[in-house]
Amino acid sequence: MAYALQQLINGVTLGMIYGLIAVGYTMVYGIIGMINFAHGDVFMIGSFLSLIALLGLSALGITSVPLALALTLLFAAAIAALYGWTVERIAYRPLRGSFRLAPLISAIGMSIVLQNFAQVSQGARSKPMTGLIPGGFGLTIEGFTVQLSYVQISIVATTLSMLALFTWLVTRTSLGRSMRACEQDLKMAGLLGIDTDRTISLTFVIGAALAAVAGLMFLLYYGVIDFYIGFIAGVKAFTAAVLGGIGSLPGAVLGGLAIGLIETFWSAYFSTQYKDVAAFSILIIVLIFMPTGILGRADVEKV
Amino acid sequence: MADILSVESLTMRFGGLLAVDSLSFAVRAGEITAVIGPNGAGKTTVFNCITGFYRPTSGRLALTHAGGDGFELQTIPGHNIARRARVARTFQNIRLFAGMxxxxxxxxxxxNRLMPNVASGLLAVFGLGGYRPIQHAAIEKAKLWLDAIGLMARADDPAGALPYGAQRRLEIARAMCIDPVLLCLDEPAAGLNPRESEELSDLLLRIRGGQVGGGCSILLIEHDMGVVMRISDHVVVLDHGEKISDGTPAEVRNDPHVIAAYLGEGDEDEGHEASAA
Amino acid sequence: MSGTALRSPAARALRDAFLSALVALGIFGVMVGLRTDPGARSLVLSWHPVPVAVAVAIVFFGRLALSGWRIARPAGTAAPRRLAEGMTHAGRYVAPVFLILALTLPLYAGRYYLDLGILVLTYVMLGWGLNIVVGLAGLLDLGYVAFYAVGAYTFAIAATTFGLGFWTCLPLAGLFAAIFGVLLGFPVLRLRGDYLAIVTLAFGEIVRVVILNWVSLTGGPNGISGIPRPTLFGLTFLADGGPGSFADYFGIEPNITQRVIFLFYVILAMALLTNWVSLRLRRLPLGRAWEALREDEVACRSLGINVTVTKLTAFSIGATFGGFAGAFFATRQAFISPESFTFIESAIVLAIVVLGGLGSQLGVALAALVMIGGSEMLRGIIILGVDLVEYRMLLFGIALVVVMVLRPRGLVSGRTPSVSLGRPREISAELVAEGRG
Structure with a gap:
């Protein structure tokens, strides 16, 4: 019981991170109908940026952890947003309205570029970064101590506030309205005077910023990153987006939580080696039996 | 004459929407039957049920071949409606293989004639299984239809590059190449100019009469009343998923229900289209 | 915007270049400029301003040059299109020339180029195999490496456990890969487009993770070593010669190059077989049904074509060739491990198919030559003290993006009709669908 509670806590934390990345996938897919293959790698870049920022701030003598974290979050999100914007501008915008496979291949190309860029510029070795927020609550039930670390609390709190901010952005601002209009019908939105290029760019920017936040959370949670984390996390986050119903923002978070929980419980009760298989199998099963996901819309083919 | 297709109490429901409501009518062998009605009357839904793209909510679609073989179309999955029951169709938005x-x-x-099963398809790679004569026959048949639709000279042009009217005719020829007993045409005259409509009517009459191909019953959805009145032997009128009239073109034209459905009740656009045609 | 319209093109170009450089500064400044290195207790940062300055300068002048080029030639799309048409026409003559060059390669090329040739041909074969699935049937497959892995492991396990030879195992490898093709095919039949891509990707990863963890069968991360080399009608190609070897039989000096030459011809023959079968199938009902499926699945169904069977045959025949290639890979390397079967391999093969131009056999061969041969050629080139081979994958990725942006339909686009009454004419790529599956 206590063990399960522990897994629940761990699963929710992990799920929050996946959810943040999944939002980026789901937004881009909703608007331009493509899998932004490079999104997982933007997340990876985001966690590298966070690492560099944290090291830089401590070198500058900023010792207050909350201040350092806040600055890091802003910095990583801003630079990652630049990455997101650039990726879209270089690899996707010229191919808008082109043959379907072309943007997919150029997205894969971008993913390879980002991965190897990080490897070449920062080295292939994994980067440890531990003990920034030590401690937590412990609760002993039936002889088993359930840990709720401060890291986990801050991850959940940050993610929730980010999502709240983002939901406000999408539902209450004119930018959000443009985004939703583009999602409904890109061509029509353009005809009605919405600057679709700008809206799409901003979608990538926001998605990348959220991915960078997820990158920071990942760094805090696992305490080690390398240039390859983007691929697996990206596939899992995409699974989350699909599971939740692609195009649906609450669905992405819900899907993220589901994947996080499944992965954690699977590792805890079955085997750690096959935890990725679990996530991928779920992806396959969901797509086959429930292609619209939990909160997605049905897509009926007209003949 | 015998019925080739008998539609009995066909009902199709999409969620809360009742698209087709307990519809019954018959298509007689060797005739051209037209289904008309305002937009949204459920015509294409009926077609999609007959050709296996939708599974009807309830009802029966009984197809009888000239030899007496019977098929319950509502129970036959996907491609076998074309393959076994030999019901062919065209689409409202032309669906040719544009790049071929x-x-x-x-x-x-x-x-299916060229490759009865996967094994024969693979044997053909090594020149086995008597593929050559079958292929020769298939090309001859294709030539026959290219000639019938006046596209012999453009046989080697990609379908997507053909003029619109030619694409319509090619789609009909393609459907006829499966040797159907029933040909379902979804608005074949849509977008055609008067001369092309005339040619189309002639083509359909020749298909019905067996002057080209082996003879075939035709079921068509059409808005072009000129075409409908000229070639149909039998007209079924739908409105809001229900049959409101059924008879010869002359009977239907004078049916007050039909006039009301076309001209009244806010379906004005439809009325224009119909009367203009 | 009216303000910018008034400015001269040169001023605008300068402004664009400046803005691009600013973005580049943001992008490279942190990731390249601040390097994390392991320090005494934790990571430490080191400051590298020179590479940043170089990168920003490259972006600035690159953007400037691009603007200049655009001003000089406003109709920028004409050139690549003409190039493509030229290549399509030249195809008739280029293919035989390539074939002759390949057949005679061992006469004039050394060991290094033979090895490179084997590598390129392996990718050509994989490309041609995947081309059946993606190019002809229009089914997007990002997990092709799974079949390559299944083929390799089938041969490796059969050879090391039961002592079977390469030629006995080759059909077995193909068969197992085909079975996996059907296994993958069944569940994904209803999926389309990007969903299909992501599921096939997941399938490839599942196969890899299973291989990695099923230690008793596959040796796990340690892989399988001691895989036998292929023989020529029972003659071996051992380095020390010995009885029953090729060198012994013909009474010549044993030489490791003989084996390389033999392997080269084996993969050449296998690749040509793949090509022959694909070309043949294209002219037969099955291949035509694949192409029709790519063009319009709904229409196929309305014509009585069994879409399920047609898709499964595409998956399984494509997989068979992947399996053959995998068996060859295993016998060539004599050692295999899960590291050789990562997603990146699938991505590379798919990229070769798309870069070559979907459905074009020659295009795929050219793309494999350029991408694989080209990136291997970087080995040993040293600019400013850095070995370019380190940047191999980075440059590969950049090349993918650049080629796609310039030529979304690949090097050789357009298709030749599979049957014709008169002289067959090329069909423009604009009309050819790429499938939604």
Whole structure:
């Protein structure tokens, strides 16, 4: 019981991170109908940026952890947003309205570029970064101590506030309205005077910023990153987006939580080696039996 | 004459929407039957049920071949409606294989004769299984249809590059290449100019009479009343998923229900289209 | 915007270049400029301003040059299109020339180029195999490496456990891969487009993770070593010669190059077989049904074509060739491990198919030559003290993006009709669908 509670806590934390990345996938897919293959790698870049920022701030003598974290979050999100914007501008915008496979291949190309860029510029070795927020609550039930670390609390709190901010952005601002209009019908939105290029760019920017936040959370949670984390996390986050119903923002978070929980419980009760298989199998099963996901819309083919 | 297709109490429901409500009518063998009605009357839904793209909520679709073989279309999955029951169809928005030539389009339609099963398809790679004579026959048949639709000279042009009217005719020829007993045409005259409509009517009459191909019953959805009145033997009128009239073109034209459905009740656009045609 | 319209093109170009450089500064400044290195207790940062300055300068002048080029030639799309048409026409003559060059390669090329040739041909074969699935049937497959892995492991396990030879195992490898093709095919039949891509990707990863963890069968991360080399009608190609070897039989000096030459011809023959079968199938009902499926699945169904069977045959025949290639890979390397079967391999093969131009056999061969041969050629080139081979994958990725942006339909686009009454004419790529599956 206590063990399960522990897994629940761990699963929710992990799920929050996946959810943040999944939002980026789901937004881009909703608007331009493509899998932004490079999104997982933007997340990876985001966690590298966070690492560099944290090291830089401590070198500058900023010792207050909350201040350092806040600055890091802003910095990583801003630079990652630049990455997101650039990726879209270089690899996707010229191919808008082109043959379907072309943007997919150029997205894969971008993913390879980002991965190897990080490897070449920062080295292939994994980067440890531990003990920034030590401690937590412990609760002993039936002889088993359930840990709720401060890291986990801050991850959940940050993610929730980010999502709240983002939901406000999408539902209450004119930018959000443009985004939703583009999602409904890109061509029509353009005809009605919405600057679709700008809206799409901003979608990538926001998605990348959220991915960078997820990158920071990942760094805090696992305490080690390398240039390859983007691929697996990206596939899992995409699974989350699909599971939740692609195009649906609450669905992405819900899907993220589901994947996080499944992965954690699977590792805890079955085997750690096959935890990725679990996530991928779920992806396959969901797509086959429930292609619209939990909160997605049905897509009926007209003949 | 015997009925080739008998539609009995066909009902199709999409969620809360009742698209087709307990519809019954018959298509007689060797005739051209037209289904008309305002937009949204459920015509294409009926077609999609007959050709296996939708599974009807309830009702029966009984097809009887000239030899007496019977098929319950509502129980037959997907491609077997074309393959076994031999019901062919065209689409409202033309669905040709645009990147393949006119000839290739007609060859694809003869797929099941050219390749009865996967093994024979693979044997053909090594020149086994007597593929050559079958292929020769298939090309001859394609040529026959290219000639019938006046596209012999453009046999090697990609279908997507043909003029619109030619694409319509090619799609009909392609459907005919599966040797159907029933040909379902979804608005074949849509977008055609008067001369092309005339040619189309002639083509359909020749298909019905067996002057080209082996003879075939035709079921068509059409808004062009000129075409409908000229070639149909029998007209079924739908409105809001229900049959409101059924009879010869002359009977239907004078049916007050039909006039009301077309001109009244806010379906004005439809009325214009129909009367203009 | 009216303000910018008034400015001269040169001023605008300068402004664009400046803005691009600013973005580049943001992008490279942190990731390149601040390097994390392991320090005494934790990571430490080191400051590298020179590479940043170089990168920003490259972006600035690159953007400037691009603007200049655009001003000089406003109709920028004409050139690549003409190039493509030229290549399509030249195809008839280029293919035989390539074939002759390949057949005679061992006469004039050394060991290094033979090895490179083997590598390129392996990718050519994989490309041609995947081309059946993606190019002809229009089914997007990002997990092709799974079949390559299944083929390799089938051969490796059969050879090391039961002592079977390469030629006995080759059909077995193909068969197992085909079975996996059907296994993958069944569940994904209803999926389309990007969903299909992501599921096939997941399938590839599942196969890899299973291989990695099923230690008793596959040796796990340690892989399988001691895989036998192929023989020529029972003659071996051992380095020390010995009885029953090729060198012994013909009474010549044993030489490791003999084996390389033999392997080269084996993969050449296998690749040509793949090509022959694909070309043959294209002219037969099955291949035509694949192409029709790519063009319009709904229309196929309305014509009585069994879409399920047609898709499964595409998956399984494509997989068979992947399996053959995998068996060859295993016998060539004599050692295999899960590291050789990562997603990146699938991505590379798919990229070769798309870069070559979907459905074009020659295009795929050219793309494999350029991408694989080209990136291997970087080995040993040293600019400014850095070995370019380190940047191999980075440059590969950049090349993918650049080629796609310039030529979304690949090097050789357009298709030749599979049957014709008169002289067959090329069909423009604009009309050819790429499938939604």
């Amino acid at each position: 030539t006119a000839l290739e389009n007609l060859m694809v339609a003869q797929h």
